[in-house]
Amino acid sequence: MTDSAALLNKHSFVELGARQRAQALLDAGTFRELLDPFQRVMSPWLERQGVVPQADDGVIIAKGSLDGLPVVIAAIEGAFQGGSLGEVGGAKIAGALELAAEDNRNGIPTRAVLLLETGGVRLQEANLGLAAIADIHAAIVDLQQYQPVVGVVAGSVGCFGGMSIAAALCSYLLVTQEARLGLNGPQVIEQEAGIEEYDSRDRPFIWSLTGGEQRFNTGLVDRYVGDDVAQIRQQVGELLQQGLPAQPRSQRAEWFLQRLRKLNTDQQIEPSVVRDLYQGERS
């Protein structure tokens, strides 16, 4: 195929909404949405704060199959309230993962894929968002006793806050160049630590530390792919086939502590320092 033909065949994943992303990953004709927007299970907290709620609360739960394997997909709609998680959206994700774990206890090998575009807790529902995220963490760890959980951060919102912890709990993480992954949003770091520490308006600086390419080069994610539906679908399928990782990243405390001991923390940090520290000669 020539380059221009390849380009014409390329379909952007990043440009898709959450529902279309879930549809694009599932085997044709197997997509079935749970708690769809017509059921209007909406946030009970937004309207009284002058925010218009959305009929799916910004979270899509879909069951179906991927390369013939039973999966449940939870996709966050980054376009609604910055992908923030409130009580309903959070409970949808936690509840779906809990049922997937229950399936496995009953002999049904349901796997999970999380499509993450989120700033974390929805501040209008603060403590209920935080509680829901704790439930999501619990459910990911529970499900991983049986099956892998694959996280995808495609962009363009990125994945932050308590949901970056959820991403880091996943068995495997896949990102594109459009992805950012980090605990604290740039504005909040600047607010808390000052502009010398973190300049939230310096975009190249922020991408160099938390962008998808850097996260891949530092081993904090597993796959780095182009923004293309077919590629992403293929890689997610491969990761699901792999089963559970031999050594999950979130269970490597000793290794990370040992690496952090070697770091000189007197100076401020550069992206290359992280690559050298976590990957050694590989990068």
Next chain:
Amino acid sequence: MSGYSLRGLHWFNALSAGASVVEGLPPSLKVADAELGRFIAVVADPDNRFPRARNGEVGLLEGWGLAKAVDDAISADRDNAKKRPIIAIVDVPSQAYGRREEALGIHQALAGAADSYARARLAGHPVIALLVGKAMSGAFLAHGYQANRLIALRDPGVMVHAMGKASAARVTLRSVEELEALASSVPPMAYDIDSYASLGLLWETLSVQQIEQPTEEDLTRVTECLKQAISDVTSTDLKGRLGASNRAASSKVRELLRAQW
């Protein structure tokens, strides 16, 4: 007068008096095996190698250190029918906000801690979180929120929240005054422990005489409550947190999902 809280340290020292201290962890972690179980606290370390984590914040060393402290208990009890209780003493002002932290993947460190606490619970360790001070956001997710039972002391300084007021105001484009006014009428947004209790997430709240430095009577009372909480743990999940009317949607969503699954 120090700029950081000493509550966590004082409660840790009081509750773990005479216990055997667990070594080999970052200085900002206090871990000891007492009769009741393994006590774990994150405390301020003014000499922390990571300057943004010197006031008791949960940073890189703390996240991975917590994971190790919990993992060690899981491995030590692997072949024992009786798993030691793990008690997180929670007084954490926030996660660490800094350039080093983001660059080195603080999200992964906090996931390490959450993963270990959750696996301990699934392995049958009763995991209890005792809130004696702030339990903020990512710091609480890493240290305490995976517990089977949450217990909070009644005091204005005991606070659970997703974000400090100044930052929350900035992110939601409100003034701090507007935020406070809203918070008083929307229970999940409030900063006080009574509003938090109305969400049904706490197993118990307790009043004490001296929150900063427990008296003998306080110690007896809290120890008794911890014992009850430990014996109350009969399952490994977090279902006990559901059921409050201010968290009704969380139950409803689960019922509907199950019906449509």
